[in-house]
Each structure stands twice: as C-alpha cells, then as structure tokens.
Amino acid sequence: MNTYDLEKYLKTHFGFDTFREGQKEIISDVLNGYDVLGVLPTGTGKSICYQLPAMLLDGITVVVSPLVSLMVDQVRQLKAAGFKRVAAINSFLDPRQKRQVLDRLSHYRLLYLSPEMLQNQHVADRLGIMDVALFVVDEAHCISQWGHEFRTDYLRLGDMIGKMGRPPVLALSGTATPEVQSDIIRQLDCEGMQLHIYPMDKANISFVVEHVNHSDQKVDKLTELLAHNHAPAMIYFSSRLQAENTAHELMRRLSDRQVAYYHGGMEHTDRLLIQQQFMNGQLDVICCTSAFGMGIDKKDIRLVIHYHIPPQLESFIQEVGRAGRDGNHSISIILYAPSDDMLPKKLIQSELPSTSDLDCIFSYLHTITHEDQPLPVDAVVMEETGLPEIQWRFIKHHLKRHQLLEDNILITNRDKWEVMKEEVERVVRDRYTYKMMKLSELIMSLQTQGCRRVMLYKPFQKDIKEPVVPCCDHCGFAWQKVRFDIAKRNPETLDWIARLNRLFLQGEANG
C-alpha cells in the first residue's frame, strides 16, 4: 500500500485542502498499481486523478487525449502552475520540435498524445524503451464512441499498452454507461479494473419533448423559447448547414441576443473565438453540432435544446449534462418532428461501407496485392474505389489487425484474407444493427408516456436522484411556467486583474 500523504501533495501542487468525491480513492488505487476506471461527473477535477500520481511516480505518465485543444490547455495550465516537466506531441509541433520532445522524453513526467500519434512508429519506438509509470486514457468513452468507426486508432490502445510493458492503466470519463464501461475494459484489455463509478443523473434539470408537425415549425418554437428566456443556451444540430442558417435566422428575429454557430467545418481560430465568447458570456445562444462540447465547462447554461435528435441516449445524456453545472434549475428541450428519425439513420449508414462497397474494395485490393507493390496513398485508393475516407480507414484498420498490411505492403495470404473479409462483413453487420438499435432506443424514449427522467437514466443506473426542480413534461412541468432572465452582465465593471484573468486563464477550471 502507498503511504503518501496525499492531502499534503494536493495542497502543495494544486492548492486545494481537500479532495473532491472520488479523487482520493482513484489516486490511491493508481498509486497502488491497480488498473482503474473512473467515471466522475465533469467539473469534479478528473485530471488531478493522474496529474498528482504523475508527480509522485517514477517514470513517465502517458496521457491519451482526444483533442489537440484539450492537450494544449492542460499543458499550458500545468506550466502556468509551475509544473514544467510536461509536454504534448501533436500536429501543432513541427518535425524539429517533435524530435526535441522525443529526444528529451526521460526529462518529462507527463506526456500528452492523441491515439493517432501513438501509432507513429518513431513515437511508439521511443515510448517502448521508456519506463512508463502510468498509461491514462482521458475522455475514455471515445474508445467506444469513436473507436469502432471514426477513429479506429482508439481500438489499438490495448496493443500499445502491451508494447509499453503493460504499465498500470487509468481510464477516465465524465459519462460512461455500463455498456461503454465494458467496452472500455475490453478494448484496453484490462479485465481486473477497479471501478469508481459515480451516477450521472442530474437532479436540477427538467426534461421536455416538444412535438412539432413539421421541422419548419422548429424555428418558430426556438424563437418563442428564447424570447421567453434570456439565459445561456445551446442548440444542438446534426447538420452544419442548418446550425448556420438557424443562427442567422435567430439573429434576425431576436435582435437583443447574441447568437453564433459552431461546427467542425470552421477554421480553428474561429472555433476558439466562438468558444471563448460563449464561455465569457458574450454570447447568449450557440447553434452547434456535436463538435461543441468536450472540454467546455460553462457553469450557467440554462437551456440545452435539441433541434435534431442525437444518435443514441448516451450522446443525449452527455449533451444535456452540459446544462446547469452550477446546480441551478436548467431545462432540456427536444424539438421532435415525425420525420426526424431519418437524419441519424443516414448518418449511421454513411459511416459504414455497404456490401457492394466491400466487394469493390476487396477486389481492388486483390488486384494490387498480386503486383507486390506498396499500398498506394490513401487518395489513390479512395479515387479507385470511391470509398469515403472514414470507410477506407475502417478497412485499413482491419487489414492491419489481421496482419495483412505491414509497412504499407499488402501481405499475400489467402486464408487470412478470407478470415479478414468475413470478419469485416460481420463487424459491419453487427455495428449497423447495434447503432440502429441504439437509435430506436432513443426514439422510443421520446415516445414514452411515463416519466422522462426515469426513462432516460433507468437503463444506466440503479438509483435515480429525486429531482430538486419540476421533473418533466410528463410529471406536470411546462417550460412556459419558468422564465430565466439573467441580470445584464457588464464586463466593464470588472477590475483589470479580473479581466486579465479572464483573458489568460481561459478554461482554468476545466477537467
């Protein structure tokens, strides 16, 4: 057992007197060498769970993070707090800087990486000879949510852990349902993980589903809602274009509100600007896709509105969880039209290759395998086969998994090819069925006659907190009965120190 005086280190390094719920238990288990899965609500300081051990353990702590912006934030905050032995490797570094970090790896206690960067041969080789004290997966639900199709390098983390000599593993997430938890454990190959799971239901949110006959009525409904409530609001869309168009329309209709949009197709700098403006309270309403969320910890969001339905309950819980982090009353509203089910269905279809896509790509690969040439660059393969990038990467992942693609050379092995093909076909079928099932689960929950809160959280946890606010529209709540009206902010009244802090310590409270 470790004998650290953890409170002392917490005070020295982070300036806090006491741990928040779950932190100490997780840190103790980590220091005792256990594999740990921690599911802690956002805003409870998940990052301390590995940052503190990283300072105490001998060797380097490797942190896998899904977004470059999150890594950059973390590194900046740690350095600002006086902890210098931290670095991140990502595409923001030029080759020389990258080499420098890798050459000085033993100097660092904490290293942040994306799962893709971990697949870089040079990086993997260097880490392979290091003494890795702890392997951390931050936002670990990404393994399950993104790994199977979108970012398949998430599924290779288990292998990488092996190549690093099997250090203790810590997986952390803000929302991971039991199903996602099992997937994380399976993918990381950590059967004996210590579990520290805290419930994710929020007692201060009222749930509403507003049925509309046609999606045209949604903007009217939004206008009505926002005119009635003057408070920070997020509106989730599944389409970039509609997020933009609706933002423009709301700007026109609600001249006293600051409205903006945010999605993954925008320039990095624009995204950062909008995000900061929203955090600072300079924007009232943000029309966004699911790109907006991770790493955003604004306390006073009162309304989370879904213009489109998300693809599964897990996403909905995550998105709704961004409301009311200050504990005050907040409302979740879904605007639901009968035709809304189509869009998520199409999205599910577009990320998985069809049977004919598979036939096409396999016959193409077959022809070039015979030529014994290196695999052409991705652009050529996609040109030749007509496969979207996401689907080609999915196939490539399976080729590598079956050792049919090594050093960019396709391996001739008829038996392995047959096995691989069958497996890919099976995986596509299973994933499709699974995702459609998850979607129906969500749609069914919208059509329920019972309590929405129970319907939402019951599949994921035993006990549900008694709400401290009106529960849902099926329990007698009507959003019209509530009126949020924030006092007018006046940033000019802040003294210069506070204003500088706002500017320079963006996201300080994150994690």
Place this chain on the structure above:
DNA sequence: TTAGGGTTAGGGTTAGGGTTAGAGCCGGTGCCCTGCT
C-alpha cells in the same frame, strides 16, 4: 546565429442509396502531414 513565434493552404469529401410507406430529403464527430513566409 538561433530559438521561437507566426501565417496560410490543400489533401484526405461534394452524391448516392436507402432494413419502415412514399415525397422529398440532406449528411455529425479529428487527427496528421507537407510546405510556405
């Protein structure tokens, strides 16, 4: 002379297909690499 900071652009994409009903629809999530001033 060097370390460090900075910007911009383009490549992965642009239509087909569909496991719910019948006419019109409309598409989310990020990373990394190369090369430039």
